Amino acid sequence: MNDRVSAWSRWVFLALPLIIPLIVITVLIAVTNDISLVQRASTAMILMVMVVGLHIFSGNSGVISFGSVAFAMIAAYTSALLTIPVEQKPSLFPDMPGFLSWIVEFSLPVPAGIVVAVLFTGVVAVIVGVPLVRLSGLSAGIATLAFLVVVQVVVTKWKAVTRGESTMVGVPKEATLWWALAGVVLAIAVAALFQVSRNGRRLIATREDDKASMSIGISIPKERLVGWTLSCMVAATGGALYGHYISTFSATTFGFALTFFIVAMLVIGGMGSLTGAVVGVLVVQVLSEFFRTLETQGLGPIPIIDFPGLTEMVLALILLIVLIVRPSGITGGTEVADWFARRKSPESSAS
Amino acid sequence: MSLLKLDQISITYGRAVAVKGLSIHVDEGEFVSLIGHNGVGKSSTVKAIAGVVRPTSGSIWFKDRDITQMDSGDILRMGIAVVPEGRHIFTRLTVRENLVVGATISRDRSANLKNLDSMIDRFPVLGKYSSRMAGLLSGGEQQQLAIARALMSSPTMLLLDEPSLGLAPLIVQQVFDLLKELNEQGVSILLIEQNAAQAIIASDRYYVMRTGGVISTEARGGDQVDVAKIEADYLNFGTV
Numbered sequence: 001m002n003d004r005v006s007a008w009s010r011w012v013f014l015a016l017p018l019i020i021p022l023i024v025i026t027v028l029i030a031v032t033n034d035i036s037l038v039q040r041a042s043t044a045m046i047l048m049v050m051v052v053g054l055h056i057f058s059g060n061s062g063v064i065s066f067g068s069v070a071f072a073m074i075a076a077y078t079s080a081l082l083t084i085p086v087e088q089k090p091s092l093f094p095d096m097p098g099f100l101s102w103i104v105e106f107s108l109p110v111p112a113g114i115v116v117a118v119l120f121t122g123v124v125a126v127i128v129g130v131p132l133v134r135l136s137g138l139s140a141g142i143a144t145l146a147f148l149v150v151v152q153v154v155v156t157k158w159k160a161v162t163r164g165e166s167t168m169v170g171v172p173k174e175a176t177l178w179w180a181l182a183g184v185v186l187a188i189a190v191a192a193l194f195q196v197s198r199n200g201r202r203l204i205a206t207r208e209d210d211k212a213s214m215s216i217g218i219s220i221p222k223e224r225l226v227g228w229t230l231s232c233m234v235a236a237t238g239g240a241l242y243g244h245y246i247s248t249f250s251a252t253t254f255g256f257a258l259t260f261f262i263v264a265m266l267v268i269g270g271m272g273s274l275t276g277a278v279v280g281v282l283v284v285q286v287l288s289e290f291f292r293t294l295e296t297q298g299l300g301p302i303p304i305i306d307f308p309g310l311t312e313m314v315l316a317l318i319l320l321i322v323l324i325v326r327p328s329g330i331t332g333g334t335e336v337a338d339w340f341a342r343r344k345s346p347e348s349s350a351s
Numbered sequence: 352m353s354l355l356k357l358d359q360i361s362i363t364y365g366r367a368v369a370v371k372g373l374s375i376h377v378d379e380g381e382f383v384s385l386i387g388h389n390g391v392g393k394s395s396t397v398k399a400i401a402g403v404v405r406p407t408s409g410s411i412w413f414k415d416r417d418i419t420q421m422d423s424g425d426i427l428r429m430g431i432a433v434v435p436e437g438r439h440i441f442t443r444l445t446v447r448e449n450l451v452v453g454a455t456i457s458r459d460r461s462a463n464l465k466n467l468d469s470m471i472d473r474f475p476v477l478g479k480y481s482s483r484m485a486g487l488l489s490g491g492e493q494q495q496l497a498i499a500r501a502l503m504s505s506p507t508m509l510l511l512d513e514p515s516l517g518l519a520p521l522i523v524q525q526v527f528d529l530l531k532e533l534n535e536q537g538v539s540i541l542l543i544e545q546n547a548a549q550a551i552i553a554s555d556r557y558y559v560m561r562t563g564g565v566i567s568t569e570a571r572g573g574d575q576v577d578v579a580k581i582e583a584d585y586l587n588f589g590t591v
Contacts, residue, residue, distance in 0.1 A: 006447070006482075198451070205441050205452045212439030215401065216500060217427040217456040272443075333443075 007196045013337035015192035018278050019185050026181045038177050044285040045180035046245055048278060049238030051265045052187040055277035056194055057231030058266065061224050062207035063136045066259050067128075067144030070151040071121050071232040072239025073254035077155065077162055079117035079240040080171040082108045088170045095160035110174045114240040118233050125232035126225070133224035148259060155251040165250065173247035183241045187234050191274050194230055203227045264319045270329025275336050283330065288315055353412070354379045354539050355400070355431070355508060360409035362395045369395040372409070375558050377508070377541050382534040384542040384550040387560030393543045394436060396560075397512045400541075401433045402426045414507075428456050432506035436513045438497040442486030446477050449485050449496055453503030463503070470499045491522035498529065508539040515546040527553040 022045070029041045054068040081103055084092065089104040096104050108116065128147060135143050155162045162168070194200040203223045205213045210220060243249055261284070269280020290299070291311040298304040322329060353376040362370040370392035377383045387393050398404040400411060402423035410419045418426055427433075441449050450470055454463040471478035474495050480488060485496055494514055501509060511530070515523040523546060531553050534540050544550035551557050556571055 201444065201448050201452050202455060204444060208441040208443055209439050212435060212441065213452070214403070214423055215427075215433045215435050215439065216453050217424045217504065218452065219424060 010196045010337065011192050013340070014195060014274060014335055015188050017336035018188050018192075018275060022184055022188075022278070023181065026177060030177060040285070040289055042175075042177045042180045042245060044281060045177075045184045046175075046238055046242045047262065047265070047285065048281040049180075049183045049187045049241060050235045050262050051269075051277045051281050052184070052191050052274065053231050053234030053236075053238060054262055054266050055231075055271065055274060056191050056234055057224075057227045059271050059273065059277065060195065060200060060203045060207060060227055063140045063224065064263075065144040065228075065231075066141060066263065067132075067147045068232065068235040069239075069254050069259045069262060070144075070148040071125060071235045072242065072258075073151055073155060073251065074124055075114075075117040075121045075236030075239040076243030076249060076254065077168065078120050079110075079113040080168050080243050081161070082116055083110050083113035083172050083244075084170045085172070092163065092170055093160065097160055100161060110172050110244055114237065114244070117240045118236045121236035121239075122229055122233045125229045125236075129225050129228040129232075133221045133228055148256075152251050152255065162251070167248045167250045168243075169248050171243055171247045171249075173244060175241050175245040179241060180245070183237055187237065188274065188278070190230070190234060191277075194227070195274060199223060199226045261315075264315060266329075268319060268322045268329060270331035270333050272328060272333025273331050273335050276329045276331040276333065279330055284315065284318075287318065353377065354381070354414065355541065356412040357396070357400070358410050358412065360396070360399060360406045360411065362392065362399055362404060363407045370399070370406075373560070374409075377539055380534070380537060380539055381556065382531065382540045382542070382554045384544055384554040384557045385560060386544050386547045386550055386557060388545065391560045391562050393545075393560060394512055397433065397436075397510060397543055400426075400431065400510055424456070427504055427506075430505075430507035432501035432504050432509055434497050434501045434509065434511040434514060437516060438493050438514075440485045440488075440493050440496050440500070443484055445482050446485050446488070446496060447481040449500050450477070450503055453500035456504050466503055466505065470502065474499050490518050491525065494518060494522075494526055495529070498526075498533075502533075502538075506538065508541065509533065510541050510543075512543045513545060514542070515544060515549070520549075523549055 026041065026045070029037055032038075050068060050072055053071075054065065057063070057068075058065050084107060086105070086107045089107070093104060132140065132143055132147075156165050158164070159166075195204075202213070202218050203226070205216075206218060206220045206223055213220065239254065242253075246253070265280040265284045266277055267280070268284055269278065270276025288311050291314050293299050294302060294305045295307065295310050296304070326332065355377040357373055357375050360370055360373045361368070373392070373396060375383070375385065385393060385396065395404060399406045402418070402421050402425070406419060410417055412418065413426070413429055413431060416429070418429065421429075441452070444452070447467070450467050451463070454466060457463055471481065476488075476492050477496060477499055480492070485493065488496060498509070498511075498514070509530075514526050514530075518526065527549055530540055530542065540554075542550055542554060547559075
């Protein structure tokens with residue numbers, strides 16, 4: 001009983017300090033009605049869904065994955081295929097193979113499309129995850145990256161279904177700032193719930209000490225698979241939202257650049273904590289928007305800095321500095337709740 | 352009838368022989384220690400019992416079942432809990448979370464919580480610091496936590512690999528007293544130790560291991576043992 005109460009209160013303390021400021025910021029941005037600001041905020045929050053998704057697996061298991069964008073891509077394409085209006089489908093997909101011809105015959109409302117896409121991606125994640133979760137360290141990084149390449153190649157070559165290298169068009173553009181906010185709130189709530197759950201704690205235990213967790217009967221592949229699947233499904237939510245937000249995309253949209261961005265955000269913020277995932281997105285996005293503005297239109301008295309690639313270079317530099325100076329990220333793997341706990345109990349000095 | 356029985360166990364890593372033809376047994380309710388110097392194969396023996404390494408020959412029996420080829424999880428489910436060398440607590444989980452994950456093998460929530468309460472009764476210091484990161488505990492407290500975590504699976508037998516490692520002599524005494532108390536409450540104990548004197552006094556019986564895992568001595572432990580004499584013997588064995 002006690003344990004359950006403490007888990008719920010930990011969940012609240014973990015999620016609310018992140019969710020409430022995000023809601024406040026979103027409302028303030030919506031009030032300004034500045035289109036470019038709303039756009040930037042929406043993109044940032046959709047990226048945040050993907051970063052939080054990556055954190056669920058990598059943050060809690062300590063195993064890096066470069067594959068979360070692949071799952072975002074699968075979900076974006078799935079949801080697009082399901083929701084493009086029926087009238088447009090025959091002309092967009094004239095060569096749809098027979099076993100998928102049913103897709104051309106109907107179209108789902110966007111929310112339903114997203115849900116189905118996320119569930120489908122979850123199934124893919126389980127299939128891919130069974131062998132993947134047995135890897136760690138460098139081999140896990142390489143294998144997940146390889147999976148990203150596989151999905152990219154399939155999407156570029158399977159013209160009949162994915163339109164190949166051509167852009168996916170006709171995707172209902174329904175996602176707004178509020179959808180993005182809903183996605184982030186859901187992602188954070190799910191990630192926090194996982195972190196305080198028994199499965200989450202066991203996964204963290206395997207990250208902290210694999211030998212000790214085996215000694216108490218924790219099955220490392222099993223716990224990793226649970227985290228992996230959940231992680232891929234949250235990343236998929238981000239991908240599907242992104243698809244319905246930008247409405248035209250291709251395989252390159254979900255490529256190495258986005259992967260680098262997402263991993264950089266998580267590492268800069270602090271891979272070990274949910275707070276780190278959120279902080280990382282905010283810091284990186286604010287900085288990169290700042291430099292992008294400098295690059296393209298100048299900022300107030302500062303003239304345009306005509307230096308293509310400035311944003312990426314600055315980001316790479318920040319990533320390097322963080323890796324050298326503070327390898328555990330800005331938050332150092334702590335949560336907002338920890339900061340309060342530390343302040344509230346001054347008697348808790350080590351004995 | 353023995354609870355745990357190792358029958359002619361040999362363990363090799365590539366061409367290196369860690370243990371050769373080791374036979375020991377622990378009876379139900381017994382407190383047995385296995386002592387020996389660095390590198391005589393004590394930890395390999397622990398790993399073999401726990402199912403982490405496979406012996407190259409010989410067999411291991413527990414409750415009359417051959418557990419030689421069993422997975423570590425199944426061995427734990429059969430009732431052997433391991434307190435690994437160097438404690439291996441989860442430093443960045445809280446004390447309470449460390450205990451909760453210790454009950455992984457059981458799905459019975461209410462029994463687990465009851466077990467958790469009884470651990471906190473038995474180890475008041477763990478109750479006091481239950482929401483603190485386990486890494487902030489002192490060495491002795493961490494050792495108590497490691498033992499309590501192992502007990503969360505309600506084992507019939509506790510297997511400890513050098514619990515005295517890195518602890519002050521007074522704390523070591525407390526840990527051994529605790530083990531004795533647990534033993535009196537029915538948990539069988541196999542204690543692997545370098546710290547010969549204190550281990551021998553605490554235990555009912557002890558074995559001395561020599562290089563390659565050959566048993567040199569099997570003798571009765573307890574308070575009345577002449578520790579000075581054992582240490583002299585023990586040192587002799589160690590310097591062969």
